[in-house]
Amino acid sequence: MTEAEKALSERVVYAGEKGIKCVPVGRNSKAQFDASDLEQGVSSLEFSGISGYEPTELVITAGAGTAFSEIEHVLREGEQMVGFEAFNRQAATLGGAIACGLCGSARPFRGAVRDFVLGMEVMNGRGQRLRFGGQVIKNVAGYDVSRLYAGSWGTLGIILSVSMRVLPRHQAQITLGIECDIEAAIKRLCEFAAIPLPLSGAAYYEGLLRLRLSGFETAVNAAQRRVGATHLSNEDLFWSSLTDTSHAFFERDQTSIYRLSLPPATPPLDIPGDWLIDWGGALRWLKTEVPQSRWREMVAQAGGTILPWPARREDWLTTGEPSLDGLQTRLREAFDPKDVFS
């Protein structure tokens, strides 16, 4: 272990003995999801820096405290990019982006945050530095613990470094617009998903279906001709405002906002309110005054889940199924028997 790792290990062990909590914190860019007392924060910033990047490998390895923007900058120089759009990426760290597992509109087309995780170094609740996975794309040695840490919100320990699969940077990216109502939008989304288009985003709001196409210029141009929709300009801000939930839709007023995760082809749900559809139909934001109790069952029937927005760390982690929550508790104990991180 390095000196910094030893110091962290001692702190974790001490915390376990004294019943003190440790909350992994990077640059605190996701404070809206977490009401934790930052005095209990253990910083990942000491574990910063890119330790390995080989464009031929499509892999980057960096300390958890590395600024996400630095990773993106370095990848851009190698004509590559991160495969997911991280929440609040200008302010986030790599470790935080992975630990929260939130991602933007490319999710259904390129994969989830965990899909890009190849390996990790972590410190568990016993103060042990552990390495799981690796730097290669195919690796089935041992349980896939590093993917388990993605989206675990720091409750299984602190991430020290991450090896992440990256993608070639697209040559071209455009956004097309189709004016239609919400029923037609869902139908069109199903049609487009069934043919091989280079989609990297599909969202609907206020009568406009937006399709983002990314890839080789020839492929993007061919897809545009095929879809036959209007080319919209300056749409980058729109897509990043979905990733960061900074779009005007998310401005707080008297109504409540909910995040619904649904099978993408689910027909529009009959719940009065304002709808914003992302992830090709699989992520639906609802702003409504109607209490959740009146439509919860409708979402469950459709195979969906509901999170209040902004969701707290515990909302992301609680399944509401007693047997699953029980298993999760046992798992947490396996990594952190003294509840240092949870």
Add this chain to the structure above:
Amino acid sequence: MPTKAFLAELANKLPEEVLVTRPEAMKPFETDGLTAKREMPGVVALPRCASEVLAILSVCRKHQVPIVARGAGTGLSGGARPIKEGLLLSTSRMSRILSIDPDNRTARVEPGVTNLAVSEAASEHGLYYAPDPSSQLACSIGGNVAENSGGVHCLKYGLTVHNVTGLHVLTIDGERLEFGGARLDSPGYDLLALLNGSEGMLAVIIEAELRLLPIPEHKCVMLAGFSEVAAAARAVSAIVAGGIIPAGLEMMDKLAIHAAEDYAHAGYPLDVEAILLVEIDGSLEEVRHLQGELTRMLGAEGATRLLSASDPEAMERLWRGRKAAFPAMGRLAPDYYCMDGTIPRRKLQKVLAEIQSLARDFGLQVANVFHAGDGNLHPLILYDAANPGELEKAEALGGEILKACVRAGGTVTGEHGVGIEKLDQMCVQFSSDELAQFHALKQAFDADSLMNPGKAVPTLARCAELGGMHVHGGHLPHPELERL
């Protein structure tokens, strides 16, 4: 033999046709694809539905009898080898495709459905299931999930873990747990990811929901011959660094090329040291563009031969040699031992040279046919089991090859799993703290360690003993453990 009380209770809870106890009828279950390792189970169960699986689990738990879950038995690492006096649970009769949902592009299937059957059923909707392990005609989805199977096309389309959207499982405690579904995320830890590749150590899969993709509209297969292995390895890196992720990127060395060509007559050039097979797919425009780029790149890296095929028959011909490579080895030697290490692509040349040097030291031949795009090596060690000691020699060479993969920054298994085969190599790849964490994780699912015990993760004692035999540079592995 298992206890009479255990067998009696099983017989009481389950219809007669679900249980197999006659030794001659259990014989086909004594091994999986790693045929050198055999063990007769105490009893074989062939449940037809989840409620029968549940009954089996509850009786096993009550009598503390270990269970090995098995799909089609095509695994190559002994993960489904029975445990003596234990119960072997085959999911082969749970083989229904429950539904195909073309709008959400998912398929719900029972675990015993074969991999290829999913794509066949989805094809009427213009969809397919992307992971395609070479055994896809026979291997089951449950087994694919347990092993996190890969295949030729996972460079672009991912492994099983990237293509399973939901799982229903039964734990040894009899709890039915559901992870994921047709939606893209769910609250809670990502246990769906954890179950992929867990080698039957955590739970029994009773249903899977799979992501389906639109069938590519156009494809093209290119073959490039190189007069040096090093040049072929460089070309692999150049393609990836050049921004192209082919659907498949395979490499064969000279020994493999000649064996495959003799066997399958695929038209492979015989005057080269290595070939690359590159498959690209997409829209017509994209495929044409990539074809042009690849022709330029492969030429720049020194390809001496270049063939290209776009019509189905010609593409099939180019793939035929690659697909026949393993059976073709049977003409070179009575037996072969297939390894499965993965390394960073940039180390291909170095590790391939190391493998040949090790092969010379051991006096055995090694052919290389592998997924170059993923850096996933499949060295085939040729031997003759009839010669006393040669199997052991092949296994020892295999072990050294895997250590070379770990030294190069890779892993001991890319897609075949650890099973019983690579337990010793796991001691090289993981520290005792890491192995202990794996064991603790299993305990959270299976407190009595009844699910496939002894597989996939070595005990610390085993590693300590092994470490005692291989002390490197005076550094004793796992010094914290007692040695008795």
